[in-house]
Amino acid sequence: MQLINSPDNAAKYPPPSKTEKEQRHPMTNETSPHHPTHSLTRQYKSLGYHFTNPGLLTQALTHTTFHVEHPDLTSKDNETLEFLGDAVLDLVISALLLARFPAMTEGELTKLRSALVQEYHLSIVAQDLHLGDFLLLGKGEDQSGGRQKSSILSSTYEAVIGAIFLDSDYQTVQKIIESHFDTRIDMAQQSVALGDAKSALQELTQGRFNAAPLYILDKAEGPDHAKTFTVSVHLQGQALATASAQNKKAAEQKAAAIAITQLSQP
Numbered sequence: 001m002q003l004i005n006s007p008d009n010a011a012k013y014p015p016p017s018k019t020e021k022e023q024r025h026p027m028t029n030e031t032s033p034h035h036p037t038h039s040l041t042r043q044y045k046s047l048g049y050h051f052t053n054p055g056l057l058t059q060a061l062t063h064t065t066f067h068v069e070h071p072d073l074t075s076k077d078n079e080t081l082e083f084l085g086d087a088v089l090d091l092v093i094s095a096l097l098l099a100r101f102p103a104m105t106e107g108e109l110t111k112l113r114s115a116l117v118q119e120y121h122l123s124i125v126a127q128d129l130h131l132g133d134f135l136l137l138g139k140g141e142d143q144s145g146g147r148q149k150s151s152i153l154s155s156t157y158e159a160v161i162g163a164i165f166l167d168s169d170y171q172t173v174q175k176i177i178e179s180h181f182d183t184r185i186d187m188a189q190q191s192v193a194l195g196d197a198k199s200a201l202q203e204l205t206q207g208r209f210n211a212a213p214l215y216i217l218d219k220a221e222g223p224d225h226a227k228t229f230t231v232s233v234h235l236q237g238q239a240l241a242t243a244s245a246q247n248k249k250a251a252e253q254k255a256a257a258i259a260i261t262q263l264s265q266p
Helices: 036-047 054-060 064-069 079-100 106-117 119-128 139-143 150-167 170-193 197-209 248-264
Strands: 214-221 228-235 238-245
Touching: 036 054, 054 079, 054 150, 064 139, 079 106, 079 150, 079 170, 106 119, 106 170, 119 150, 119 170, 150 170, 197 228, 197 248, 214 248, 228 248, 238 248
Parallel strands: none
Antiparallel strands: 214 228, 228 238
16 A cells, blocks of 8 residues: 555645645645655654554554545555454563563463553553554544544554564564563553552451541543543541542552551551
8 A cells, every 4th residue: 555645646646735735644644745754754763663564554543434534545444453463462461471570470460461451551652652643534533532532542552563563573563562561561560569459448447447438539630641630538538548640540549558558557
C-alpha cells in the first residue's frame, strides 16, 4: 500500500487547493499534506523502529472508521494486526516478568501481566508514543475526540506491535516492547502489591469497628489524558488517609494502604 503522495498516485490525487492545505492529510494526519516522508520519519522516531514495509504501519494506524470512509485509500483496517499484537504483547510481557521476578507465583505473575496490558495502561503507553497524532480516523470519530479515547489508543498500540512483529522478528519486537515497558514494570508491581489493600482494610475495620470504610473522590485535576485523582478514605465520619494517583482505583488502593498503616500503629 502506498501513501497517496507517491509518484504513482500523483495523477489520481492532485495537489490540494489553498483552502485544503490547512486540512489534515487523510493518510499522514499532517496539517501540510506535502510531506508524508516527514510524517513517517516522526512515527519511526517515536516508536524507536524503522519499518521495512511502511504499509504495515499505515494499516496499524488505520481505524475501521477511516477504512469505511476511504476504502479507495486503504485495503484493510488495523483489527487483525490488533489481534496479533495482543498475543505478541502477552507473550513478551510474560517472558519479561518471568525473567525479572523469578520468585513470583503463577498467580502473582498473572495479576502483574494483567495490570500491564489492561486498556488504560496501554493507552498511556500509546500517548507517550504520540500514536494519537498519527491515527487515521473517520471524520465523526476524529471530531468526537477519538485520538484521546483509551479504547482506540490501546487497540492501536496493539496493532503497531503486531505490525512490528510481522515486519521484523520476535527478538526485535521483544526489545521494542521492553523499551516501552521497562520503567513501568516496577511501578505496576508496586500497584499490584497494593491490590488487596481495600479488602484488607475492609476486613480490619469490620472486625475492629463493625463498620465499612467510605471512599470519597476529593478532586480530579489535569487534562483528560493525564488526570490526577485525589481520594480520601473515611471511617465513621473521620478521615483516615488521603492519596493521589493517575486513576481513581489506584488512589483508593493507596489510601487504603496508608489507612491500614495508621490503624496498625499503637
